[in-house]
Amino acid sequence: MKITIIGAGNVGSHLALTLHRAGYSILQIYSRQLLNARPLAEKVGATPIHQLSAVSTESELCLLAVKDDAIEVVAQNLSAFLPKTTLLAHTSGATPSTLLSDAWANWGVFYPLQTLSKGQPADFTQIPMCIDGATPAIQQALQEIAGQISHQVHLVNDEQRATLHLAAVFINNFTNAMLQASHTLTEEAQLPREILSPLLQATIQKGTRQEPRMAQTGPAIRRDQQTIERHLRQLANHPELSTVYKAITSYIQTF
Amino acid sequence: MKITIIGAGNVGSHLALTLHRAGYSILQIYSRQLLNARPLAEKVGATPIHQLSAVSTESELCLLAVKDDAIEVVAQNLSAFLPKTTLLAHTSGATPSTLLSDAWANWGVFYPLQTLSKGQPADFTQIPMCIDGATPAIQQALQEIAGQISHQVHLVNDEQRATLHLAAVFINNFTNAMLQASHTLTEEAQLPREILSPLLQATIQKGTRQEPRMAQTGPAIRRDQQTIERHLRQLANHPELSTVYKAITSYIQTF
Known part of the structure; x- marks a missing residue:
């Protein structure tokens, strides 16, 4: 051909x-x-x-x-x-x-x-x-x-491909943004970059072996309001990250 | 001991x-x-x-x-x-x-x-x-x-550990939520689960080899407003995901 x-x-x-x-x-x-x-x-x-x-x-x-x-x-x-x-x-x-x-x-x-x-x-x-x-x-x-x-x-088909493109934004663009958020925070605290690598690896392993929401942990799914509020206070100087934190926390609470 | x-x-x-x-x-x-x-x-x-x-x-x-x-x-x-x-x-x-x-x-x-x-x-x-x-x-x-x-x-120290705990929420809890979002979307479009796995792998590779924002791609960083609006229309039945989409898009645009 x-x-x-x-x-x-x-x-x-x-x-x-x-x-x-x-x-x-x-x-x-x-x-x-x-x-x-x-x-x-x-x-x-x-x-x-x-x-x-x-x-x-x-x-x-x-x-x-x-x-x-x-x-x-x-x-x-x-x-x-x-x-x-x-x-x-x-x-x-x-x-x-x-x-x-x-x-x-x-x-x-x-x-x-x-x-x-x-x-x-x-x-x-x-x-x-x-x-x-x-x-x-x-x-x-x-x-x-x-x-x-x-x-x-x-x-x-067209409809599926449109969904796929949107899903790719979540899995690539938005996941990369989560990596950047944690990178910014650890850098500000003068912590070495590799400190969160094992956690990232475990996250991907657990979240791909099963339906990800079954692997969900943390204050959002536990509805641990005290920790959530403390985290939001820590993000006082990062208004965009604060908005992201609230939005994803609400989303996780629909699981 | x-x-x-x-x-x-x-x-x-x-x-x-x-x-x-x-x-x-x-x-x-x-x-x-x-x-x-x-x-x-x-x-x-x-x-x-x-x-x-x-x-x-x-x-x-x-x-x-x-x-x-x-x-x-x-x-x-x-x-x-x-x-x-x-x-x-x-x-x-x-x-x-x-x-x-x-x-x-x-x-x-x-x-x-x-x-x-x-x-x-x-x-x-x-x-x-x-x-x-x-x-x-x-x-x-x-x-x-x-x-x-x-x-x-x-x-x-205490302050660093508090930051680390918050960064872990982004890298683990919130990344897992991104996996769930794309899982939900591909499932609704009746697409097989493994279709996004290679993209996830490449995302993690690229985002950990360099500062993640240097690996950022997609409509948010390109400020491709037409695609962003089309994606938000696609999310009309997922109000929580729509809020997440807007929040992370704004965050990426601060990179």
């Missing part, structure tokens, strides 16, 4: 390299700056392009790995240069398929659910691939490709 | 077993119910007792592993039966040392910073031991004992 990758950023780079290693023929790499497309194109034996009009009509699959805001307009522009039989798939967690289906009959979604950084190797076998497509045949085709690079392939 | 352990719960059990294995002589195990003290006492070759008046005056170290609320009154009661030269240490993260020092000259703190469950083995070598004491000699004595069971021993 001949694949063109539109975008040479985090997702485009990782997908190009991974699909190339899996034996797929990467025809072209597009970036608005030819300079950005060239090093990646060299690595995967593709032609670098910087104009959508240069996209090859031989592409069987065209993977859109551009910013979410650009997906709709790039899809519309490509429809002037590619035959309608080409399979066009975006790689975004946050973007509904309707942004493709308005301009394109053979649309698909090929979304790697992971935080990827350019230049940092990622083991795609461990990355869940979320697939969707206009028809069962397209879904099957994309599932087969995904199965060549990952052990975890899921058929995920 | 002869040690008496007051309390046969999670912390008392783990400390008795671990100190016994490290070669310390455990004289007595106290529990209000003799039935609770007996099995643990047998394992470590100690005498089970259920009355504070039975505490041995030969104890050189008396470790208080009772509930936070009980520490003050047990310390006061023990002062009627133990010589003032006995070293009395509590094992609590949340309790200031003043609750001991009011009744006791030779007070100390011997706090294992970890979430412990009775019956589940814990590798104490990886558990940070937080030490405090009335005098440098007591601090040194407790640091030496802690060093026999753990690779991580820290001298931590």
Whole structure:
């Protein structure tokens, strides 16, 4: 299968390299700056392009790995240069398929659910691939490709993918914010950073072996109001953290 | 050194077993119910007792592993039966040392910073031991004992320990709540549980290798208001989660 990758950023780079290693023929790499497309194109034996009009009509699959805001307009522009039989798939967690289906009959979604950084190797076998497509045949085709690079392939519709994106905010963005909060506090108390690492490890182990609320401990679930009030007094100089503390405490008390 | 352990719960059990294995002589195990003290006492070759008046005056170290609320009154009661030269240490993260020092000259703190469950083995070598004491000699004595069971021993004063306890709430209680939030969302969308596991693993890796705020991604830090508003609409049926979402989003925007 001949694949063109539109975008040479985090997702485009990782997908190009991974699909190339899996034996797929990467025809072209597009970036608005030819300079950005060239090093990646060299690595995967593709032609670098910087104009959508240069996209090859031989592409069987065209993977859109551009910013979410650009997906709709790039899809519309490509429809002037590619035959309608080409399979066009975006790689975004946050973007509904309707942004493709308005301009394109053979649309698909090929979304790697992971935080990827350019230049940092990622083991795609461990990355869940979320697939969707206009028809069962397209879904099957994309599932087969995904199965060549990952052990975890899921058929995920628009509504599910929107939920997944929101859940990812809690598990990644918000968990990272909890790490920052404890980091700030221990740093202010001049305590060494590694002091909380064993607790974090145990937390993740306990919370992933069972339903997390079954592993919940602490003053919120015990409704230990004295400790909660003492903690809030300690946070007097951190109004944002105080608000976070109250909000999560109330949430835990619904468990 | 002869040690008496007051309390046969999670912390008392783990400390008795671990100190016994490290070669310390455990004289007595106290529990209000003799039935609770007996099995643990047998394992470590100690005498089970259920009355504070039975505490041995030969104890050189008396470790208080009772509930936070009980520490003050047990310390006061023990002062009627133990010589003032006995070293009395509590094992609590949340309790200031003043609750001991009011009744006791030779007070100390011997706090294992970890979430412990009775019956589940814990590798104490990886558990940070937080030490405090009335005098440098007591601090040194407790640091030496802690060093026999753990690779991580820290001298931590009352104020630092209070901060540590609060930071532990963020890293354990609140992180676990984030896991529960994403679990609830993916379950409602009928997605398999393991789909977010790789993202959680990458989150912890990235957030512990550097200052977590440097690893922050997502709509909050990007100030992507459209996505934030879409997420809040998705949370319409989860008012507590909606409040959590807003609070953490505001906090991230202070990074």
